[in-house]
Amino acid sequence: MSDRITVGHLYAGRVTPGILRKNQTGEIANAPTKPFAEVLESNLLKLSNHAAKRLEQRGIELKSEQMKQIGSALDKAAAKGAKESLILMQDMAFIVNVKNRTVVTAMDSESMKDNVFTQIDSAVIIS
Numbered sequence: 001m002s003d004r005i006t007v008g009h010l011y012a013g014r015v016t017p018g019i020l021r022k023n024q025t026g027e028i029a030n031a032p033t034k035p036f037a038e039v040l041e042s043n044l045l046k047l048s049n050h051a052a053k054r055l056e057q058r059g060i061e062l063k064s065e066q067m068k069q070i071g072s073a074l075d076k077a078a079a080k081g082a083k084e085s086l087i088l089m090q091d092m093a094f095i096v097n098v099k100n101r102t103v104v105t106a107m108d109s110e111s112m113k114d115n116v117f118t119q120i121d122s123a124v125i126i127s
Contacts, residue, residue: 044101045067045070045071045074045101045102045103046100046101046102046103047102047103048102048103048104048105050104050105051094051102051103051104051105051106054105054106054107055106058106058107058108058110058111059108060092060106060108066089069089069126070087070089070094070096070103070126071101072126073085073087073089073124073126074087074096074098074101074124076124077096077098077122077124078098078099080122082098082121082122083097083098083099083121084096084097084098084104084119084120084121084122085098085120085121085122085123085124086117086120086122086123086124087123087124087125087126088123088124088125088126089125089126090126091108091109092106092107092108092109093106093107093111093112093117094106094107095117095120
């Protein structure tokens with residue numbers, strides 16, 4: 001019963017990369033990192049089926065630079081503890097599930113007129 005409990009024991013396999021801890025000989029060793037596929041998956045911006053349909057119906061084409069901007073806005077919302085966020089960019093609006101990094105729906109300027117946005121807890125405006 002003299003074993004110490006460390007963060008690595010409490011959250012086995014989910015230690016943040018770059019955090020150092022001591023191994024059994026007392027030397028500092030790198031913590032295990034997440035598999036590459038898991039890191040890649042957690043950083044991607046996904047589109048729900050509904051959002052993909054809305055983008056197609058409304059003729060909205062997102063370029064890679066715009067996807068990066070939405071991803072950056074998502075990171076800012078996540079840093080503030082947001083769960084469902086409205087992202088306004090140029091003449092478009094996106095409702096995004098922050099935790100899942102998923103665009104739930106998308107609107108163009110015409111669809112936004114006289115619209116009420118519900119079930120959001122934050123808004124990010126991209127200039």
